[in-house]
Amino acid sequence: MFAYLAKRVIQAVAVMFVISLIAFAIQGNLGDPLRELVGQSVSEEVRQQLRDEMGLNDSFVTQYLRFAGNALQGDLGTSYFFKEPALDVILKKLPATLELVFGATLIIVGLSVPLGVYTAIKPDSILSRIIMGLSIVGISIPVFLTAILMIFVFSVEYGWLPSYGRGETVQVWGYWQTNFATADGWLHIILPSIALASIMLPLFVRLIRAEMMEVLQSEYVKYAKAKGINPWRIYFVHALKNTLLPVITVGGVQIGTMVAYTILTETVFQWPGMGFMFLEAVNRVDTPLIVAYLIVVGFIFVVTNTIVDLIYGLVNPTVNIARMGA
Amino acid sequence: MSLLSVRDLTVKFAMRDQTVTALNGISFDLAKGERLGIVGESGAGKSITGFSLMNLLSRPGYIDSGKILFDGEDVVQMNNKKLRNLRGNRMAMIFQDPMVTLNPVLTIGQQMIETLMAHRKLSREEARQIAIVKLREVYIPSPEERLEQYPHELSGGMRQRIIIAIALLLDPQLIIADEPTTALDVTIQADIMELMLELCQSNQVGLILITHDLGVVSQMTERTLVMYAGRIIESGRTREIINDPQHPYTQGLINALPQQTLPGQRLKQIPGNMPGLVSIPAGCAFNPRCKYATDFCRSRVPETEHYGKVEVACHEVQRLNSDEDRQEAQA
Numbered sequence: 230m231f232a233y234l235a236k237r238v239i240q241a242v243a244v245m246f247v248i249s250l251i252a253f254a255i256q257g258n259l260g261d262p263l264r265e266l267v268g269q270s271v272s273e274e275v276r277q278q279l280r281d282e283m284g285l286n287d288s289f290v291t292q293y294l295r296f297a298g299n300a301l302q303g304d305l306g307t308s309y310f311f312k313e314p315a316l317d318v319i320l321k322k323l324p325a326t327l328e329l330v331f332g333a334t335l336i337i338v339g340l341s342v343p344l345g346v347y348t349a350i351k352p353d354s355i356l357s358r359i360i361m362g363l364s365i366v367g368i369s370i371p372v373f374l375t376a377i378l379m380i381f382v383f384s385v386e387y388g389w390l391p392s393y394g395r396g397e398t399v400q401v402w403g404y405w406q407t408n409f410a411t412a413d414g415w416l417h418i419i420l421p422s423i424a425l426a427s428i429m430l431p432l433f434v435r436l437i438r439a440e441m442m443e444v445l446q447s448e449y450v451k452y453a454k455a456k457g458i459n460p461w462r463i464y465f466v467h468a469l470k471n472t473l474l475p476v477i478t479v480g481g482v483q484i485g486t487m488v489a490y491t492i493l494t495e496t497v498f499q500w501p502g503m504g505f506m507f508l509e510a511v512n513r514v515d516t517p518l519i520v521a522y523l524i525v526v527g528f529i530f531v532v533t534n535t536i537v538d539l540i541y542g543l544v545n546p547t548v549n550i551a552r553m554g555a
Numbered sequence: 556m557s558l559l560s561v562r563d564l565t566v567k568f569a570m571r572d573q574t575v576t577a578l579n580g581i582s583f584d585l586a587k588g589e590r591l592g593i594v595g596e597s598g599a600g601k602s603i604t605g606f607s608l609m610n611l612l613s614r615p616g617y618i619d620s621g622k623i624l625f626d627g628e629d630v631v632q633m634n635n636k637k638l639r640n641l642r643g644n645r646m647a648m649i650f651q652d653p654m655v656t657l658n659p660v661l662t663i664g665q666q667m668i669e670t671l672m673a674h675r676k677l678s679r680e681e682a683r684q685i686a687i688v689k690l691r692e693v694y695i696p697s698p699e700e701r702l703e704q705y706p707h708e709l710s711g712g713m714r715q716r717i718i719i720a721i722a723l724l725l726d727p728q729l730i731i732a733d734e735p736t737t738a739l740d741v742t743i744q745a746d747i748m749e750l751m752l753e754l755c756q757s758n759q760v761g762l763i764l765i766t767h768d769l770g771v772v773s774q775m776t777e778r779t780l781v782m783y784a785g786r787i788i789e790s791g792r793t794r795e796i797i798n799d800p801q802h803p804y805t806q807g808l809i810n811a812l813p814q815q816t817l818p819g820q821r822l823k824q825i826p827g828n829m830p831g832l833v834s835i836p837a838g839c840a841f842n843p844r845c846k847y848a849t850d851f852c853r854s855r856v857p858e859t860e861h862y863g864k865v866e867v868a869c870h871e872v873q874r875l876n877s878d879e880d881r882q883e884a885q886a
Contacts, residue, residue, distance in 0.1 A: 446613075448655040455611055455650075456643035456670045456721065466669075470660045546660055546705040 237538060241531045248527035249300060252520045253293050305524060306517030310510070315521035319503050323525075324405045325395060326491050326502035332408075332422030333487060337430045342469075345437025349445065350464060352438075361438075364431030372490055376424035376497040383420060391417050393499035421498045425490055429483055436479060440472040447471075474545050481537025485530035558728055558761050559585040559608070564621035566600075566607055566785075568832065569614075575832040577603050577616065579785045587728070590755060590762040592772035592793060594808070595782035598829045601765045602651075604782070605731045608763070609642055626728065644674040647722035648731045649751075652738040653714035657706040664702030667721055674725050689720040693750060712743035716750065723754060729761040736771070748775060769812060773797045781805045784830055784840035791865030801867040803845050803875070839870065847871045 280286050284295060299305070305315045348357040367375075384392035396417030399410035408414035444450060445468055453463045491504035499505065503522060510518040542548045566578035578600050585591050593601045606612050608623055610630050623630040625646065633641065642648075650656040657666060667686040671677055677685070683702065690698035693716040706714055715735060722730050732751065736744035752775055755762045764775055772779055772793060779796045781789040781804065789802040800806045807825035809815065816822050827844040830836060839857050842848040849871065857868040869875075 448650060448652065449658040451611070451613065452648075452650055452656045453658065454642065455609060455648040456673065457639045457641070458643070458669060458673050459639070462669065462673075467658050467661070471658070474660075544660075546662075547707045 237535050244531050252523040253296050256516050256520050305521035308515055308518040310513050310515045315517045319525050321404045322503035322506045328408050332418050333425035336426040341433035344434045348438045349441035364434050367427050367431035372493045373497050375427040379420050390420050421494050421500055425494045444468045444471045477541050481534050484533050557584040558587045560624040562622040565619040567619045568616045577785050581787050588759040590776040592776035592779040593765045596829045599782040600785040602733050605733045605765050644725045645727050646729045647727040649718055649722050649735045651734045653711050689723055693720045711739050731763045733765045784835050789867045795864045801872050802869050804841050
């Protein structure tokens with residue numbers, strides 16, 4: 230167990246190193262930070278002096294090492310716009326994004342399993358054909374278009390659901406404000422969650438259906454039938470457990486990808502999360518904030534993937550984490 | 556009364572552009588506790604026969620016509636509930652490859668206990684105790700520990716023993732074993748066969764052994780069916796069929812055994828291949844590979860007839876035997 234964990238952590242550190250390198254390299258190519266910091270009236274001499282003081286004239290390696298050293302201590306630079314540590318800015322926005330991802334994940338997990346299993350068991354039924362048809366539509370329409378269509382229908386035409394913002398939130402802990410404590414909060418998170426789920430849900434339905442259909446052809450399912458086992462037990466114990474193994478692996482990667490899709494969703498719904506913040510930071514050429522965002526998102530990605538691998542080991546008996554060494 | 560009575564069973568496969576016949580009106584009987592072998596090359600319809608008996612054909616295969624009377628009840632007409640009660644309970648099946656038969660994510664215990672609980676009102680603990688007893692019967696060491704293990708932790712031979720134990724869990728009247736040792740090491744094959752013979756004899760369980768191994772059939776069974784292209788072409792007591800085969804195809808199979816060949820000689824194989832389901836030749840399906848075939852063989856399907864001590868479906872069987880007699884007389 231320990232050896233496996235250690236191995237995973239070393240891998241995660243290596244990935245984080247590469248991400249930080251890329252993020253840092255971007256920093257040097259996003260315009261001159263002095264232009265953002267000082268006005269036009271400052272003379273070239275003073276600018277040079279400031280550059281020296283800020284270490285902008287040092288070699289790339291020296292600058293990167295300084296950046297990495299600070300990053301390890303939780304200092305990802307100071308946002309030009311907010312005049313606050315970039316990490317703090319992101320942490321304030323993080324809960325909104327995580328709640329949005331959580332809402333979308335609920336929808337995806339809650340619907341993809343029953344829909345995927347149903348379409349696998351009854352592939353020729355009319356309902357299955359409708360579900361499969363809609364899934365193609367869902368995958369094909371970009372998230373921002375789905376979001377705008379939903380706002381048009383449910384907010385503008387019918388006025389059932391709010392179209393922007395988080396609505397009423399309740400302070401939970403630290404920066405954490407939650408949507409799930411008030412009715413208004415719930416109403417506000419519905420449309421953004423559906424929009425965010427609109428691509429992943431059809432993907433998962435199709436994935437589960439394909440895996441399940443393959444598993445249903447297997448010898449052990451035929452054998453279970455030959456033992457006279459109840460079909461529901463065959464579907465949900467014998468087949469589903471085997472179906473979910475590959476789905477978990479793909480799912481972990483997709484949860485990470487979903488964080489990226491939040492940029493689109495949050496922008497359309499004016500959702501005050503870090504995706505929306507990132508887009509604003511790009512507009513303002515707030516380089517430290519952009520870099521910090523990339524690193525935080527990379528970190529979330531690495532952590533979820535590591536957790537998913539561990540869960541996979543727990544679910545799949547043929548992977549024995551306890552005995553897994555080098 | 557016989558335990559199992561199959562009458563004119565016809566199984567078809569609905570392919571995209573045509574329907575092919577996989578089993579063509581086969582009929583046979585099995586007495587209580589009798590052991591029957593079904594032999595033939597790959598594609599003869601042996602496995603399909605086995606799965607049909609449990610009404611367990613998967614699409615696109617289906618039973619087109621005929622009866623499968625098991626203990627007087629027609630399996631073909633049973634509804635799903637009756638079929639579930641039949642499968643695993645009164646009729647059990649042993650699959651070909653133990654490496655893929657057991658579910659990889661369920662423990663041996665779960666897979667045994669669920670089978671018991673699907674058919675009997677038992678507590679989990681009672682079911683567990685029965686499972687342990689049955690594992691002992693198939694000589695599995697420390698059965699309590701095995702119940703907690705997953706299939707991948709056990710060897711192929713061990714898994715096939717467990718599958719035999721599962722087949723015996725509910726004391727069925729009939730076990731259908733579909734090439735139960737094909738996927739195993741030769742050394743383990745003999746052990747498994749011996750075990751099955753012992754258990755079938757001591758528990759008075761009927762056995763249908765599907766195999767292409769005539770040696771195994773001669774040790775294990777009392778009667779044998781020889782199948783070719785979806786028909787039974789010869790049937791009778793195993794001893795008669797092995798020692799005095801009548802159909803040219805059965806003769807070919809027996810001549811092809813390594814024991815019939817001197818060291819260093821080529822094995823005497825039957826020329827040609829089993830026809831595919833879409834291209835079964837007219838007349839006797841074996842005629843293109845048969846050195847005795849006449850024009851009559853190429854145009855008419857032979858009926859099954861008594862000949863000597865066996866039943867055989869061959870137009871030429873009488874002439875062949877008289878030729879043989881004459882040759883023997885001359886010699």
